[in-house]
Amino acid sequence: MANLFSADWMNQLKDAWNNDPEVSGKLAEINFNSIISCGFKNEDDPRGVFVVENGICTRAGDWAGEQPDWDMRADMKDWLKWVEKGIGMMGMGTAYATGKLKFKTGDYGAMIKDPRMAGPFVKSFNLMKQIGADELA
Incomplete structure (x- = not known):
């Protein structure tokens, strides 16, 4: 397994995303385009980045200063629990309401109310379970 949010891990997530029609296919139907980053609440910058064009992840890896449309943060223990x-x-709603999952950028409330986005969003989190992850050293 790769370390959580490493370039290798992000690319495994990219492959899982693109191979899941309930994620990439559903988001392609609504022409979803976004730069998604993720990392830890106690750090200023995200760790990984995920670029989506028309529902398909076209690039994933280490965050290199991209301006995210969505920047999700949580503590290591919570990320690993979800993985x-x-x-x-x-x-997901509980994690957001209790502050375990934070959005530094992006409107969680608007997204979760739109079933065309909410379903694929939750399913994308479950892709992490398929690939697993090692804790950062």
Whole structure:
């Protein structure tokens, strides 16, 4: 397994995303374009970046200063819990409401109310469970 948010890990997530029609296919239907970054709440900068064009992830890897449309943050222990166990719509709402999942950029409330985005968003989190992750050293 690769380290969480490493370039290798982000590219494994990219492959899983592009191979899942419930994520990439559904987002292609709405011409979803976005730069998504993720990292840890206690750090200024995100760790990984994920570039989506018309639902397909065209580039993933280490964050290199890109301006994200969505920047998701959580503590290492929470990310690893979601990687291990997955997360559903209820769990996602609870994580957001309790502050375990933060959005430095992006409107979680608007996104989760749009079923065309909410379903693929939750499913994208469960792709992490497919690939697993090692904790950062």
